[in-house]
Amino acid sequence: MTGRSVKDFLGKAAPAGYVAGAGRGAQGFVTRPDLGPGSSVAVAAVAPTAEDRPDEAENEEGLLAAQGPLGADDEEADFIFAEIEAKMRERRGNRKTIVQKKVVNNNDPAMLFAAEKLKLRQVTADEWAHLPESGDFIAKRAKKSNEKERYTPVPDSVLVGSTMKTLDDDPDFRTVGEARERVLGARLDMAEGVGTQASIDPAGYLAGLEEQTTASGQVNDIKRARALLRSAVNTNPLNSAAWIAAARVEEVAGNMKQARAVLAEALEACPDSEDIWVDAVRISPSNESPIILARALQHLPQSPQLWIRAANMEKDAAQAKKVLRKGLEANIESIDLWKALVEREEDSEDARVLLSKAVEVCPQSSELWIAFARLESRENAQKILNKARQLNPNSLMVWMAAARLEEAHGNEGGIVQKIVARAVSELSQQSAALSQSDWMREAINCEHGGDVLCAEAIVQEIWKREQSDSANDSAQVLALESEAALAEGAQHVSRTLLKIATAQHPERDDMWIRLINVSANTQEISSLYEAALSACPSSVKLWTLYSNATGDDSILKRAIAVNPQSEELWVHAAKFHVDGGDLQTAKNILDAASNVIQSETLFRKRAKLELRLGQPDAAIKTLQAGLSIFPKSDLLWLLSCQLDSSQWERALVACPQSPSILKECANHLAATQQMRARAILERGRQMLPDSAALWMASVELELQLESLPQARSLLTRGLHKCPTDSILWFTAISIEPRPLRKAKAMEAIRRCGNDALVFSAVAQLMELERNLPSAREYYERAAAADPNIGDAWARYLIFNRRHCPDEIDSLFERIATAKPKGGPRWSVFRKDPKWWSHPFNTVFESFVNVLEHSN
Structure with a gap:
């Protein structure tokens, strides 16, 4: 302790009122022991209240004691700190508000996945243990793609060896070149290799080698397969399939000597395997084959x-x-x-x-x-x-041979049907009875072999035993079986099935029509029609088909007598005479029909026919009579307005929500009253916002008035309301600036799908870019999508006129066969009264000329 001075206050009592640490800002406190035991006064009550405390600033001592008034710098600092504190309070308040909004809107990612996180409680320990380790999959994928692109040339020795059938063959280097091209083509086509599994099925690999070509003899795969098959035969030397597969690998690699050595080793291990002996004979040289075959016959x-x-x-x-x-x-x-x-x-x-x-x-x-x-x-x-x-007794071949024998000798006394009936009866009682599909296959085979009676007898007999619970189901099954047989060229089987269907369901006119179509080239067509009409006298379709097939006017008279209330029959009878050029007779038929039934269609047909006869006044009277009965008929009003333009206002009043009336009225006023036409179309769009026809009419009006920005604006709004309308998309593609047309065309295809007008627009775009093969492809797709669209056919014909004149005749034949009636421009063109008396080919060719000159 020497050398250190001892403080004089140590060991002395503290002064009265001393509080340790008070100089450093510490405050004293009172505990229960300080109050003494048994005191009921709460500790908190000892502390002075806010009212009892003097001002803290005045009571501070030491470093915190007041030292006089604050200076300017101190006041400025206090002001700055106060502003910062206010800003921080405002920021914390804003942040709290944003968090509350996120919670309310459920947009916080933590809140979105809160429910998913709760589900993690249900994951067991085993499931956690089996979760895969995360890795750099992007790098692995890039490495794998680089491995796919790597190309290893195949040596010529492998290619030459794979083309040699025996050791005596000379290599053909032209064949080697072709083989090398096939190898490269297979690599470019990403041909599938042998595989990388650690074990293989020798039998399956053997079957795969049967189908492989020279392109499969890749070096790495051959080495891998050789090692795997060697392991297989070492594991099980008695596995003949593994030995043969190992030999085939060497054969594919062109190593015939090694392949024969493998088979020789295999014969020592499996001398009783027929497959190994057969393969050894196959790959052996021609001079050694007899010797090996003799050894094989000694063993087997x-x-x-x-x-x-x-x-x-x-x-x-x-x-x-x-x-x-x-x-x-x-x-x-x-x-x-x-x-x-x-x-x-x-x-x-x-x-x-x-x-x-x-x-x-x-x-x-x-x-x-x-x-x-x-x-x-x-x-x-x-x-x-x-x-x-x-x-x-269970052999179907024997039974059918007996039936064919009787059919070849004339089928005396219906013996064929009797033999087939016995065959079906006895074979159905066996444990392994033939199914209906097996019998149908046998019937089709009989017809292909020329045994028609056997085929018909089989079908009749098996369908006597096969009855469906529902009549509609039975008819449908028979129809499907008939279509399947007809697809395989078994016309007699198909006809027999439909005869059974008409016998079981004579009231089904669709079954009769199917039977008539299958029997179109037979002599029984008239008798079939008569039988069908006797069973279904009210079938309008049967009557019209019968009249078209025979060209006999008396059949239609019979049909009308049986079905006087059928509007379709009256109209078909009139059309029959119109096609024959007898317009007056057709008008008389429609006049007689008007006396029996009141129909909007009849009034319209009569008016058109009177116009063709040069009787406009009679047509107006007919239309007035029709409108008196059908005042809301927009078609009658349209025809009336075409004859008398003063009727448009009345038509608008009668049919205020008819798109055709609104559109045609606007077209009529477009030349003289543009504002009125726009107002009519705008009012129509307000009433019918989903009418693509009105949107298109508005666009056409703006294009006619050369207001391209307004037309594009209307097109955009129209496509928003009608996103799948092909006519709007067709126009949108055509008026789009050329650099943007392709993107618009792709969007149209995505929206409309398989649509003829959209494909036609894309074909025009390809033609402008001089991509003629793609243009032809899209024109063909348009024709296949909907053969009824005349506009698409017309543009395809124009394309052939410009680029493929040799194919015009064949294309026009296809158009004449399809006889399209739809299309935005073709449907309007063909309904012009001046074309009513002209044949289809003339009208369509005129339409193509007009369309070509308008482009």
Whole structure:
């Protein structure tokens, strides 16, 4: 302790009122021990209240004691700190408000995924343990894509070896070049390789090698397959499929010597494998094949396949027969050997003797019995087939052979139907009964073989037993089966099915129409129509088809007498005479129809016919009569306004929400009263905002008035209201600036899908860019999408006139066959009264000329 001074206050009592740390700003406090035990006064009550405390600034001591008034700098600092504190309070308030809004709107990512986070509580420990580790998948994908693009050239030795069938063949370097091209093509097409699995199925790999070409002999894959198959044969030396697959790998690689060595090793391990012997014979040189085959027959004399291969190697027919007979000595019950021997017999009598012996030895072979019956007379053939049927009661081939035999000899007494009925009855009682599809397949095969009666008998017999619970279901099934048979060229089977359908459902006119269409080239067409009409006398479609097929006016008179209230029949009768050029008779028919029924269509047809006859006053009277009965008919008003332009106001009043009335009225006023026309169309759009026709009429009006910005604005609004209307999209593409047309066309295809007008617009765009193959492709797509659109056909014809004049005639034939009626411009053009008396070809050619000159 020496050397250190001792403080004099240590060990002395503290002064009265001393509080430790008061000079440093500390404050004293009172605890319960300070008050003493048993005191009920609360500790908090000891502390002075706010009223009792003097001003803190006045009571501070030490460094915090007041030191006089503040200076200017201190006041400025206090002011700055106060402003900062106010800003911070305002920011904290704004942040709190934003957080509250996010919570209310549920836009906070933490809130959005709060429910998903709660679901993590249900994840078990095992599930957590089995979660995959995250990795750099982008880098792995980039590495994998680089590996796919890597190309390793195949050596010429591999390509030459793969084209050599034997060691004696000379390499053909032209073939090598073609093989190299195929290899490169396969690499470019991303051909699939052998695989990278650690183990393979030898049998499956063997089947795959059967289908592989030279392009599959890639070096890396061959090495991998060789290693895998070597492992397979080492693991199981008795697996013949693995040995053969290993040999095929060497064969594909062009290493024939090694392939033969593999098979030689395989024969030592599996000397009783027929497949290995067959493959060894196949790849051996021609001079060694007989030796290997002889060894094979020593080990496997009971193999019919080896005996047949040995017979095929013999060049002398007699020697080949001798080999087969020797094989039969070891395999007397081999059906394949008997068939091979019979096929080599040129003398029918010797073949008959062989077959007689063969059926005794192999009575279960239906093919041998049928072949035996074919070489005998009808009586003997019947006996042979009867015996075969007794020995093979489950053989469909024997039953059908007997039916075909009777059909070939005239089907006396309907014996074919009787045999088929017995066959269906007896075979259906067996445990492995044939299904309906199996019988239908047999019927189609019979028709393809020329046995029509057998085919019809099968269909009739099986459908006697197949009855659906619902009549509609039965008719539908028969119709589907008929279409399937017709698609395979079995017209008699299809017709028989439809005859069954009409017999079961005579009231279904659609079944009769199907039957008539299938029988269109037969002599029974008239009798079918009469039978159909007797069963369905009220079928308007049957009456019209019958009249069109025969061209007989009396049929329509009969139809009208049976169905006097049918508007369609009256109109069809009038059209029949209009097409024949007898307009007056057609008018008389419509006049008579008006006395029976009151129809808007009849009034309109009468007025048009009177116009064609040059009777405008009569047409006006007819329209007035029609409007008195049908005052809201927009079609009658349109025709009336075309004859008398003063009727437009009345038409607007009568049909204020008719798009056709509004559109045609605006077109009528466009030349003289543009503002009035715009007002009419705008009012129509307000009443019918989803009417694409009104939007298009407004756009056409603006284009006619050369107001392109207004037209584009209307198009944009119209496409917003009618996003799938192809006419609007067609116009939008055509008026778009050329650099933007392709994007607009792609958007139109996305919106409208498979639409003829959109495809036609895209084809025009491709033609402008001189991409003629793509233009032709899109024109064909337009024709396939909807053959009824005349505008698309017309533009396709214009395209051929410009670029493919040799194909104009064939295209016009397709158009004449389709006879389109739709299209924004074609439908209006063809309805012009001046074209009513002209044939279709003339009208359409005139339309194409007008369209071509307007472009």
